[in-house]
Amino acid sequence: MPPALEIAIKLLEKLPRPLRETIMPDMRIPPISNNPSKVQLVRIAHVHFEHPDLEKFSEFAKDFGFVEAHRINGRIYYRGYGRDPFIYVASHSPDGKPRFRGPAFVAASQDEFNKATKLDGAIIGSLDEAPGKGQIVTFNRPDKTFFHVIYGQEERITSAQEPSAIHDQLGPFNKPFEKPRRGKFQRCHEGPALVHKLGHFGYVVPDFDAELAWYTDNFNFVPSDILYHWDFSNMDVLTFMHLDLGKEYSDHHCFFMQRAEPRVKKTFLHHTSYEVEDFDTQLIGHNWLAKKGWKSVWGVGRHILGSQIFDYWADPSGFKIEHYADGDVVNQDTPTERDVVGSFSIWGPEVPKDFGEKGEIA
Numbered sequence: 001m002p003p004a005l006e007i008a009i010k011l012l013e014k015l016p017r018p019l020r021e022t023i024m025p026d027m028r029i030p031p032i033s034n035n036p037s038k039v040q041l042v043r044i045a046h047v048h049f050e051h052p053d054l055e056k057f058s059e060f061a062k063d064f065g066f067v068e069a070h071r072i073n074g075r076i077y078y079r080g081y082g083r084d085p086f087i088y089v090a091s092h093s094p095d096g097k098p099r100f101r102g103p104a105f106v107a108a109s110q111d112e113f114n115k116a117t118k119l120d121g122a123i124i125g126s127l128d129e130a131p132g133k134g135q136i137v138t139f140n141r142p143d144k145t146f147f148h149v150i151y152g153q154e155e156r157i158t159s160a161q162e163p164s165a166i167h168d169q170l171g172p173f174n175k176p177f178e179k180p181r182r183g184k185f186q187r188c189h190e191g192p193a194l195v196h197k198l199g200h201f202g203y204v205v206p207d208f209d210a211e212l213a214w215y216t217d218n219f220n221f222v223p224s225d226i227l228y229h230w231d232f233s234n235m236d237v238l239t240f241m242h243l244d245l246g247k248e249y250s251d252h253h254c255f256f257m258q259r260a261e262p263r264v265k266k267t268f269l270h271h272t273s274y275e276v277e278d279f280d281t282q283l284i285g286h287n288w289l290a291k292k293g294w295k296s297v298w299g300v301g302r303h304i305l306g307s308q309i310f311d312y313w314a315d316p317s318g319f320k321i322e323h324y325a326d327g328d329v330v331n332q333d334t335p336t337e338r339d340v341v342g343s344f345s346i347w348g349p350e351v352p353k354d355f356g357e358k359g360e361i362a
């Protein structure tokens with residue numbers, strides 16, 4: 001946001017709403033829909049981070065519920081129990097600084113991947129060292145973030161039943177009017193919340209309109225929810241986006257983008273999030289991370305938009321990282337909702353004051 005606009009906002013906030021909204025330039029997100037000219041993506045697959053202390057991160061990863069899949073040349077690949085051969089790459093930071101090196105999304109077909117390779121700025125890379133191999137193309141964005149499209153990975157064979165490090169026996173759940181669990185007991189024990197898959201990530205972006213346009217003009221990201229500023233109904237400040245898969249349902253958001261406040265000069269990662277089985281798993285996983293001495297950020301609670309039960313932690317490099325369960329899924333028939341910024345949880349601990357900030361570096 002230019003400095004002149006920053007000053008203008010401060011002054012305008014003091015005016016009556018009808019006047020300030022007439023003066024404020026229109027900063028609404030334009031209508032966004034998918035069409036076949038865009039590169040079609042089917043899911044988010046993995047993220048890549050650089051950590052100053054890889055061994056420390058490796059301790060955290062185990063307690064968080066990641067499984068180490070492969071280790072090569074100062075790089076560790078972690079998997080969940082879903083189909084992706086890996087969901088998180090941790091590599092040693094060459095300059096000792098923590099760094100987010102971007103998310104990777106799976107193209108819908110070889111043709112869609114080839115389309116991505118023809119976009120401006122596409123850099124063809126290699127996944128030869130990675131579990132599952134496959135093809136990758138990378139985009140270095142002007143705000144020094146990264147975005148990757150992949151295709152052709154060999155997927156994992158998954159089991160029908162979710163594996164668990166904490167359930168001896170769980171479910172079905174007895175409710176007041178129906179008791180389907182008869183003569184069987186709920187039995188759990190301590191342990192990490194095993195992760196299924198990568199679910200979403202989000203950026204806080206100073207050059208919000210241009211970056212959002214790049215992602216939504218080139219790929220099938222479509223807003224599920226848009227939130228606008230409490231003082232200016234013509235200024236959109238956050239959008240949760242899903243991948244449009246037509247009739248097929250996909251997660252309410254795999255990517256969210258927030259308009260940075262004027263004082264933020266550089267795009268930063270807000271958090272990445274990983275799916276776990278259920279509420280019991282989250283709470284037992286929460287206790288496990290606490291017992292191991294890791295730093296809780298916010299949770300356990302339930303979000304309103306997206307509905308997920310959430311639990312945010314700080315990894316040893318200071319990045320916010322979330323466990324979630326029971327998220328919404330949407331499809332082409334789910335309308336985009338637009339509302340004013342409000343509470344982000346229906347229950348749970350009070351949101352920390354610095355939750356919207358960049359993670360503190362440990």
Ligand SMILES: [Fe+2]
Nearest residue numbers: 200271273322
């Ligand atoms: Fe999240």
